[in-house]
Amino acid sequence: MELHHELKVRFGFDEFRPGQEGVIRSILQRNDTLAILPTGMGKSLCYQLPGEMQDGLVLIVSPLVSLMEDQVASIRRRGEKRVAAVNSFLSSEQRKYIFDEIHKIKFLFISPEMISRPDMTNFLMRLPISILVVDEAHCISQWGFDFRPDYLRLGEFIRLAGNPPILALTATADARVEADIIHYLRMSNPNVIRQSLDRPNLTYTVQQLETEADKTTWLKERLKRTKGPGIIYVASRKRAEELTRVLQQEGIAIASYHAGKEAGDRNIIQQQFLTGEISWICATNAFGMGVHKDDIRQVIHDQMPASAAAYVQEAGRAGRDGERSSAVLLYVMDDEQKVRFIVQKDLPDEPQVHHFAAMRASGQSIESSAELAGISETGSRVVQYYLESLSLEDVLKTFTKLKYDKEEKLRQMIAYVQERTCLRVQLLSYFDETSQTKPDMCCSVCGTANDEWLLSSESLGNRRRLLQWEERIRLLLC
Amino acid sequence: MKLSSIILKIAEKMDGQRSLNASLHVLRGKRSGQTLQDIDYFSVKPYFSLLPKLADETFAEAVSSLQHEGLIKESEGIVTVTEKGKRTEKELRVFHFDGWNYRGREGIFYLRLVLLVQTLSQLRESRNSFHPITNDRKIQQFVKGLLRSLTGSIHNSASNLADELLLAFEMTGISDLQASILSHRLTGADASGWTWEQLEEATSEPVASLQLEYLEALHRLIAVSESEDVAEKLPILHKLAHGIRIETPLTDSTAITKRLFDQGVSIEEIASTRRLKVNTIEDHISEIAANDRDFPILRFVNREDQLAVKMEVENNDVKRLRLLKDKFPHLSYFQLRLILSTMKGEHV
Numbered sequence: 115m116e117l118h119h120e121l122k123v124r125f126g127f128d129e130f131r132p133g134q135e136g137v138i139r140s141i142l143q144r145n146d147t148l149a150i151l152p153t154g155m156g157k158s159l160c161y162q163l164p165g166e167m168q169d170g171l172v173l174i175v176s177p178l179v180s181l182m183e184d185q186v187a188s189i190r191r192r193g194e195k196r197v198a199a200v201n202s203f204l205s206s207e208q209r210k211y212i213f214d215e216i217h218k219i220k221f222l223f224i225s226p227e228m229i230s231r232p233d234m235t236n237f238l239m240r241l242p243i244s245i246l247v248v249d250e251a252h253c254i255s256q257w258g259f260d261f262r263p264d265y266l267r268l269g270e271f272i273r274l275a276g277n278p279p280i281l282a283l284t285a286t287a288d289a290r291v292e293a294d295i296i297h298y299l300r301m302s303n304p305n306v307i308r309q310s311l312d313r314p315n316l317t318y319t320v321q322q323l324e325t326e327a328d329k330t331t332w333l334k335e336r337l338k339r340t341k342g343p344g345i346i347y348v349a350s351r352k353r354a355e356e357l358t359r360v361l362q363q364e365g366i367a368i369a370s371y372h373a374g375k376e377a378g379d380r381n382i383i384q385q386q387f388l389t390g391e392i393s394w395i396c397a398t399n400a401f402g403m404g405v406h407k408d409d410i411r412q413v414i415h416d417q418m419p420a421s422a423a424a425y426v427q428e429a430g431r432a433g434r435d436g437e438r439s440s441a442v443l444l445y446v447m448d449d450e451q452k453v454r455f456i457v458q459k460d461l462p463d464e465p466q467v468h469h470f471a472a473m474r475a476s477g478q479s480i481e482s483s484a485e486l487a488g489i490s491e492t493g494s495r496v497v498q499y500y501l502e503s504l505s506l507e508d509v510l511k512t513f514t515k516l517k518y519d520k521e522e523k524l525r526q527m528i529a530y531v532q533e534r535t536c537l538r539v540q541l542l543s544y545f546d547e548t549s550q551t552k553p554d555m556c557c558s559v560c561g562t563a564n565d566e567w568l569l570s571s572e573s574l575g576n577r578r579r580l581l582q583w584e585e586r587i588r589l590l591l592c
Numbered sequence: 593m594k595l596s597s598i599i600l601k602i603a604e605k606m607d608g609q610r611s612l613n614a615s616l617h618v619l620r621g622k623r624s625g626q627t628l629q630d631i632d633y634f635s636v637k638p639y640f641s642l643l644p645k646l647a648d649e650t651f652a653e654a655v656s657s658l659q660h661e662g663l664i665k666e667s668e669g670i671v672t673v674t675e676k677g678k679r680t681e682k683e684l685r686v687f688h689f690d691g692w693n694y695r696g697r698e699g700i701f702y703l704r705l706v707l708l709v710q711t712l713s714q715l716r717e718s719r720n721s722f723h724p725i726t727n728d729r730k731i732q733q734f735v736k737g738l739l740r741s742l743t744g745s746i747h748n749s750a751s752n753l754a755d756e757l758l759l760a761f762e763m764t765g766i767s768d769l770q771a772s773i774l775s776h777r778l779t780g781a782d783a784s785g786w787t788w789e790q791l792e793e794a795t796s797e798p799v800a801s802l803q804l805e806y807l808e809a810l811h812r813l814i815a816v817s818e819s820e821d822v823a824e825k826l827p828i829l830h831k832l833a834h835g836i837r838i839e840t841p842l843t844d845s846t847a848i849t850k851r852l853f854d855q856g857v858s859i860e861e862i863a864s865t866r867r868l869k870v871n872t873i874e875d876h877i878s879e880i881a882a883n884d885r886d887f888p889i890l891r892f893v894n895r896e897d898q899l900a901v902k903m904e905v906e907n908n909d910v911k912r913l914r915l916l917k918d919k920f921p922h923l924s925y926f927q928l929r930l931i932l933s934t935m936k937g938e939h940v
Contacts, residue, residue: 591754
């Protein structure tokens with residue numbers, strides 16, 4: 115009862131979303147807690163509410179600067195101004211300002227590479243930390259689809275900071291990832307709270323096609339006949355640009371989104387999507403985290419992602435309002451070859467690791483060693499991390515294991531598109547879950563993926579037109 | 593507006609004296625002694641640092657279109673403008689860039705303006721919670737401070753800003769297209785800004801051209817806004833333009849060198865104190881010379897040498913360092929650069 119009162123007074127909500135209450139109670143009792151809650155289920159409330167109710171600093175480790183900024187902005191929007199973010203983009207002057215004002219801050223966001231810097235560790239370990247939140251905690255596991263070596267250094271920080279209560283948050287974690295999180299964060303007798311990943315309001319479809327060109331044709335027809343708002347996920351920036359152009363020519367209100375676009379345009383596109391000025395976004399996986407739009411009706415994948423976890427996360431952006439929504443995956447035979455290439459390119463092979471180690475030993479910088487050995491930037495960070503703590507032989511073993519694991523993950527997606535088992539059952543099984551109830555519109559394998567309810571031509575017609583400049587200024591301000 | 597037109601303008605100023613790379617360095621705002629001296633000597637300051645991120649390929653493409661049309665020629669690394677090129681250059685309209693004084697900081701002015709317009713637009717619809725168009729805290733704090741300084745209701749402030757923009761756009765002398773770009777890049781309640789691609793589609797002008805038009809329009813808008821004469825007529829825009837113009841044209845590192853240099857410390861000593869190469873310090877000194885009309889050039893070159901070089905430059909119109917070096921082998925490149933730097937004002 116008490117907790118509901120706090121929720122109402124501080125956040126204006128009447129009810130918790132599934133899973134939230136248990137997590138919050140566990141944290142308030144100062145238990146280490148691992149919360150596995152699907153995307154869009156209000157993970158940040160799990161630390162915001164107990165943070166507000168307790169004294170002390172809430173320290174939140176977050177992997178992406180954009181995600182961090184977005185969360186800071188959203189906390190500010192609800193009126194809590196005691197919030198700041200520390201990442202490598204801050205000038206030393208700005209950082210000093212935060213240090214000087216730290217007693218006024220309640221929620222401090224920090225990137226994993228910053229927290230393990232000695233000066234930072236020294237500073238932070240003396241503060242009264244009420245909760246240490248590890249966001250996107252699956253990044254700590256090499257089995258996770260987003261492995262970040264910097265996360266592995268968190269364990270040391272936690273020990274130095276005197277083992278504050280830990281709240282690890284993630285949307286997806288199978289048994290192995292779960293074990294890794296608990297192990298590396300040195301969590302003691304943690305409460306693991308897992309909310310089912312099942313999304314009964316999503317209808318899953320695998321659409322098999324003959325050629326790449328058929329995908330474009332299919333998408334053209336689909337977007338002309340059905341309604342948005344929707345996201346098309348593609349594998350490359352180039353494809354995003356090309357497909358967007360084709361669809362625009364069909365009169366569809368769509369824009370492309372990827373990391374190569376100017377920041378100003380990215381913000382504008384997000385805003386147009388939120389306001390409904392455009393119905394569709396054609397994006398790489400750079401789009402999504404931190405985008406709060408509840409009424410997305412369709413998520414279509416032009417290419418399979420590298421793992422079921424990534425698919426569940428991206429497709430899960432549809433229908434957060436609980437209304438019926440559709441998740442479609444387009445598939446052409448041998449698509450997996452392309453995905454395999456993308457997935458494996460960041461993983462150096464044996465000769466490359468040898469070459470890298472030799473270059474490092476001869477005094478070359480990490481950057482030039484990586485370049486000489488032909489290792490990608492991401493790859494070099496992973497190799498460097500392991501070379502610091504393991505023997506060369508063990509590093510090689512680890513990479514073989516990683517390679518094998520990535521292949522195994524990809525096999526989940528291959529099975530998803532090829533096998534004749536209910537798509538929902540398959541997705542859940544990867545996370546050791548079973549489907550509780552079967553929705554009327556389940557999936558294309560069950561033969562119940564009826565999309566008639568989506569029919570509409572509202573995405574068509576570009577309603578936007580250029581105004582006279584005087585008119586435009588008055589529209590904005592008068 | 594085409595990048596090639598801008599390059600043609602620069603090439604015309606440097607006709608027969610410099611390489612193509614010299615133009616590229618100007619556009620990117622390279623802070624070497626050579627470039628800093630060039631922009632002064634050839635009067636191309638308005639183009640300095642206009643496009644700090646200009647890609648090699650983009651530049652090369654624009655250059656090859658100029659060559660293809662027979663407007664410029666390149667031989668032995670030197671660019672000359674053909675007769676046709678000179679006629680074409682004369683027909684181009686006058687550009688009003690001010691790269692030297694803004695150096696990319698126009699983007700800060702623009703972000704402040706967009707966020708202010710967005711905030712007023714949302715607030716007058718009584719929407720107190722919205723996604724700010726920029727997450728840059730400095731910009732947000734600036735706009736917040738500015739909002740606090742505005743008196744009167746939100747509706748009043750919003751319509752005052754509208755009036756200011758309407759007036760300022762007229763005062764700048766920008767084209768309708770430019771006014772249209774500026775106003776459509778602004779964002780407000782239920783009227784998001786337009787992306788560059790969307791503007792391209794609506795105007796049938798390529799993105800690159802629109803962005804140059806936008807850049808020039810922005811420079812002119814800031815110039816109008818920052819002027820002290822308009823502080824009363826355009827109070828909000830005047831505040832938005834605060835601190836955009838580069839106050840000290842020297843780089844931070846050069847400023848440190850200047851402090852030591854003014855105390856009479858020698859180049860070699862400065863280099864060893866600062867643990868920098870002598871070459872670097874010489875670049876700093878050239879930069880200082882290009883910016884200081886009272887530069888004590890006598891510390892480096894005697895009067896006779898100065899006079900001889902100046903005569904050579906004026907009588908034979910030779911500005912290329914290598915040719916000068918051939919004539920005056922006893923002078924270093926550094927000394928020659930200093931002489932050219934300090935010639936501005938006397939020459940032309």
